[in-house]
Amino acid sequence: MTEPIISVRDLSVSYEGHQVLNRVNLDIQPNEVMVLLGGSGSGKSTMLRHIIGLERPDSGSVLVRGVDINRCSAKDLRNIRRSVGVAFQDAALFNSLSTEENVGLPMRELTTLAEPVIEIMIYMKLAVVGLGAAGKLQPYELSGGMKKRAAVARAIALDPQILVFDEPSAGLDPIVSAELDDLILFLKRAFQMTILVVTHEIPSAFRIADRVAMLYKGSLIAADNKEAFKGSTDPRIRQFLDRIPDPITESAAVQDHLRELAGLTGVAP
């Protein structure tokens, strides 16, 4: 097995005493599509924010291309960030800039390319995501799917080695969502990118993933190829895959709280 391009080691994070991630370990290999699954509140968004270096963990480390992003120099961190493209859940396009200015921003800010070259590259990036004709539009003029595509175009502006998607299918209809899945697969095939997708959409995950990892209440409970993951007998994974709801009102904590509200004390019969 080759050296992992992203390596999460014993990552622990807590907010105000609440443990969000508990000693998580995960390796992501070059050129693979890794899908990180998990229910709401499982810690997957927190893990993503730590992988892209937006937050510092309580303990543990995140190594990207062998560099610990929480302990490296500012220059190294800049270099690492240039090799990672991020497409955020709500696209995070700059509303003060047009679509093509959004895509051109990293090129204008971080390279010394001449303006005509940048304009050609912007068109190419927008064409890759199917927005060749939408460059002049402002972000508010784009549909939800177009915004996500524009965000992808901006994320791949500097030809990153790693592409990270936060909930790419969220808020999209099934057709647009499937188009985005195709785009992710195309990017992997065409540019040999390593792709990390954080989602809770099971059909989308199985369509694009080489491997699937799953977080459950802050702990990583699986990291396997998708066939093995599909066939898992772990009840927590089966509950997620088979869409079995939690028996919320029957849980001991809820019952205790209801008894407390009713002024009843003592142990439930």
Add this chain to the structure above:
Amino acid sequence: MNAFEDLGSVVIQQFAYVGGLTDQFWSGMRALPRMLPIMGKRGRWQGALRQMAAIGVAALPMIGIMALCAGFILALQGAAELRRFGALRYVIDLVAIGFTRELGPLLTAIVVSGRSGSAFSAEIGTMNVTNEIDALQTMALDPIEFVLAPKFLAALIMVPCLTIMCNVFGIAAGAGFMYLSTKMTIGVYARYVFDSIVLRDVFSGLVKSVAFATIIVQVGCMEGFKVRGGPEAVGRATTSAVVKSTFLVILADLFFTAIFYLTGWSS
């Protein structure tokens, strides 16, 4: 014991806030050269230019009207007392010195704080809520340089300019009052104005205006950067930016006025 703990916690929070502001201020200072034309980063000065239009040009009508009103009010209030001693002419000194040293910078700062300070926090707060600040960081772009520095440079240039315009409008209001009450011509009024103020008065006002511009930008941006949560947090940040920057502007005004008084600058 709880009261002491609460007090300690509040004090620590305030020190942390001032520390954060200072840190942000120096980061902003270091980023300023990159906003300049030719020697700065490609196209960045255009952003600063747009901010200058928003902070300065767009605020001019409001500052003009407020300065005219304040100048007239000051002249009326002053005249009511000075007339009793036959010293109506000193209304000119009151208005000219009052505006150049004090009212011009303060009035300008309050208008800029209300218009632009709130806009900074709302803009940056919204960028925070929609992950635009995160996006900048993941693109290896410094939010301080990209978002704060153009505003900082624009405010450092435009607030002193607006202060001068505020002085002009305020003193012009005094001219209006003197013409209406004593038929004093503009030429005579202008001569009295130039007799009453010295360059030092104008300069001390401009020093204050630079300090006020710094406070408004730093507080407005910091409140925006601190936003966590949803749209209601943006609203709170906007209110907080105006309240805190106005409070700190008045504190800074007191500080500078005391310094000028103690060093004999204002005598």
